[in-house]
Amino acid sequence: MEYTVQKLASLAGVSTRTLRYYDEIGLLKPARVNSSGYRIYGQAEVNRLQQILFYRELDIGLDKIKNIVTAPTFDETKALKEHMQELIAKREQLDVLIANVEKSIASTEGRIEMSDQEKFKGFKKKMVEENEKKYGKEARDLYGDDAVDQSNAKLMNMSQEDYEKVTNLEEEVKETLAKAFATGDPAGELAQKAADLHKQWLCFYWKEYSKEAHAGLAQMYVADERFTAYYDKEQPGTAEFLRDAILIYTK
Amino acid sequence: MEYTVQKLASLAGVSTRTLRYYDEIGLLKPARVNSSGYRIYGQAEVNRLQQILFYRELDIGLDKIKNIVTAPTFDETKALKEHMQELIAKREQLDVLIANVEKSIASTEGRIEMSDQEKFKGFKKKMVEENEKKYGKEARDLYGDDAVDQSNAKLMNMSQEDYEKVTNLEEEVKETLAKAFATGDPAGELAQKAADLHKQWLCFYWKEYSKEAHAGLAQMYVADERFTAYYDKEQPGTAEFLRDAILIYTK
DNA sequence: TCTTGACCTTCACGCAACGTCAACGTTTAT
DNA sequence: ATAAACGTTGACGTTGCGTGAAGGTCAAGA
Numbered sequence: 129m130e131y132t133v134q135k136l137a138s139l140a141g142v143s144t145r146t147l148r149y150y151d152e153i154g155l156l157k158p159a160r161v162n163s164s165g166y167r168i169y170g171q172a173e174v175n176r177l178q179q180i181l182f183y184r185e186l187d188i189g190l191d192k193i194k195n196i197v198t199a200p201t202f203d204e205t206k207a208l209k210e211h212m213q214e215l216i217a218k219r220e221q222l223d224v225l226i227a228n229v230e231k232s233i234a235s236t237e238g239r240i241e242m243s244d245q246e247k248f249k250g251f252k253k254k255m256v257e258e259n260e261k262k263y264g265k266e267a268r269d270l271y272g273d274d275a276v277d278q279s280n281a282k283l284m285n286m287s288q289e290d291y292e293k294v295t296n297l298e299e300e301v302k303e304t305l306a307k308a309f310a311t312g313d314p315a316g317e318l319a320q321k322a323a324d325l326h327k328q329w330l331c332f333y334w335k336e337y338s339k340e341a342h343a344g345l346a347q348m349y350v351a352d353e354r355f356t357a358y359y360d361k362e363q364p365g366t367a368e369f370l371r372d373a374i375l376i377y378t379k
Numbered sequence: 380m381e382y383t384v385q386k387l388a389s390l391a392g393v394s395t396r397t398l399r400y401y402d403e404i405g406l407l408k409p410a411r412v413n414s415s416g417y418r419i420y421g422q423a424e425v426n427r428l429q430q431i432l433f434y435r436e437l438d439i440g441l442d443k444i445k446n447i448v449t450a451p452t453f454d455e456t457k458a459l460k461e462h463m464q465e466l467i468a469k470r471e472q473l474d475v476l477i478a479n480v481e482k483s484i485a486s487t488e489g490r491i492e493m494s495d496q497e498k499f500k501g502f503k504k505k506m507v508e509e510n511e512k513k514y515g516k517e518a519r520d521l522y523g524d525d526a527v528d529q530s531n532a533k534l535m536n537m538s539q540e541d542y543e544k545v546t547n548l549e550e551e552v553k554e555t556l557a558k559a560f561a562t563g564d565p566a567g568e569l570a571q572k573a574a575d576l577h578k579q580w581l582c583f584y585w586k587e588y589s590k591e592a593h594a595g596l597a598q599m600y601v602a603d604e605r606f607t608a609y610y611d612k613e614q615p616g617t618a619e620f621l622r623d624a625i626l627i628y629t630k
Numbered sequence: 631t632c633t634t635g636a637c638c639t640t641c642a643c644g645c646a647a648c649g650t651c652a653a654c655g656t657t658t659a660t
Numbered sequence: 661a662t663a664a665a666c667g668t669t670g671a672c673g674t675t676g677c678g679t680g681a682a683g684g685t686c687a688a689g690a
Contacts, residue, residue: 134637140499148639149677164685165639178483178499185476190676205487212480215473222470225436229463232429236455244380247429248391385666399668400648415656417667441647 130159131169140177155194156180182211186218224249301325305370314372322370323377381410382420391428406445407431430455433462437469552576556621565623573621574628 158167308318409418559569
């Protein structure tokens with residue numbers, strides 16, 4: 129079956145302008161151009177347009193879609209399966225939002241109270257996404273896919289109380305660590321308490337805890353500037369101090 | 380609780396630029412501006428930002444959001460409930476897409492075959508949406524909310540076979556109508572067959588059929604240029620002819 | 631054969647919703 | 661008191677098209 133712009137456009141539910149634009153940016157070239165300059169699309173283009181729309185549905189930029197579908201290693205089945213995972217994730221995130229709306233209704237009706245943080249639950253996912261876009265690749269290179277995925281997954285599934293607990297823990301770690309740093313002794317009581325709090329905090333993000341992994345993470349804290357910057361913010365050297373404390377704690 | 384731009388931004392997971400932009404376009408003004416020109420947001424603004432993000436999630440334009448949330452008759456609870464309906468609808472549409480992906484996988488694995496039309500299922504929803512944006516208001520004014528909602532809902536929930544049936548029916552109506560028009564007799568056998576087919580077609584979109592509603596729709600066909608344009612495309616006068624045939628059919 | 635109308639083409643400007651500098655004032659913490 | 665972090669207002673850039681304008685193409689009917 130062959131299609132002109134209009135035919136394909138109405139089949140797929142996009143505008144003719146969109147098809148011309150996709151041609152222009154090299155995302156979807158027609159199978160051939162007839163003697164009068166008309167774009168003629170074939171079966172392969174229909175399939176490809178479908179792929180493109182799949183990815184567009186996930187709010188992926190057209191240039192990235194281009195990279196994905198034009199990649200020589202492009203495995204259609206695999207791409208589709210990944211795609212489905214993301215759709216399912218999107219649906220789960222919608223569930224969070226729906227729960228949020230339900231709560232908001234209860235809240236405006238005065239039945240319950242909502243913290244400001246709760247009010248933006250479900251929107252946070254966007255931040256996770258953007259984080260992925262920015263740091264995703266680095267982090268994946270550094271720590272491996274599984275770690276990143278699990279961390280994200282846990283973050284997204286976290287219940288409201290958990291979220292509050294974890295932010296509180298984060299504060300506690302920082303406070304205890306600051307006090308411990310003042311003592312200068314990573315083997316001291318305070319430093320070990322900080323390491324323990326850090327373990328608890330970590331358990332919110334990790335499926336299973338092991339001393340080796342904890343120690344490994346501590347090493348990475350010092351190797352990765354993003355983490356050192358975070359911990360050294362108030363007191364330079366804190367990241368190293370935390371590493372030492374953890375290394376002792378996990379021995 | 381009072382928030383500066385950054386505080387509110389990180390709370391809600393948006394950028395500071397976004398907040399400044401929302402201020403600029405009058406969508407979300409800070410509670411006050413301190414002596415140094417800093418924007419200070421209060422509790423009301425937090426709640427309002429939440430509302431805004433809800434609507435933004437539905438891809439509603441900021442100007443429309445502005446109209447919605449600044450409307451003097453703005454009923455928060457009602458808005459939230461409507462909002463939830465749309466989120467649920469969105470999730471259902473995601474289900475359609477997921478089903479589509481599943482089929483696509485089966486198709487690339489050679490287990491089943493997909494028609495070109497099938498390939499774009501789930502994307503069709505966008506067309507419904509855009510139709511809503513363009514004609515929604517008119518149509519709602521003209522036919523009432525319920526009719527439009529039901530029609531959209533049925534269209535979105537339609538199964539694959541139904542979709543094929545309905546497009547076939549549409550063709551059949553057009554063909555029979557063309558032949559009937561040639562006879563010139565709206566009471567004749569062919570014209571009455573066309574009216575009957577039209578009824579069947581209609582039954583795909585209506586929850587319940589009544590002769591009165593069918594007759595009413597026939598009148599509207601002639602009154603609304605969009606419909607007359609559709610039916611008169613091949614043969615001017617066809618819309619009127621169909622109306623007459625339906626009026627006889629429903630008598 | 632000529633015209634009409636629905637197609638198709640290529641520019642080219644317009645738009646929303648911000649991102650992203652630049653250039654500069656303010657607050658806070660050490 | 662000096663830096664670092666945070667705030668401000670322009671102002672131009674970006675993405676993914678929408679929307680003409682100005683004009684070729686093609687089948688069908690007068």
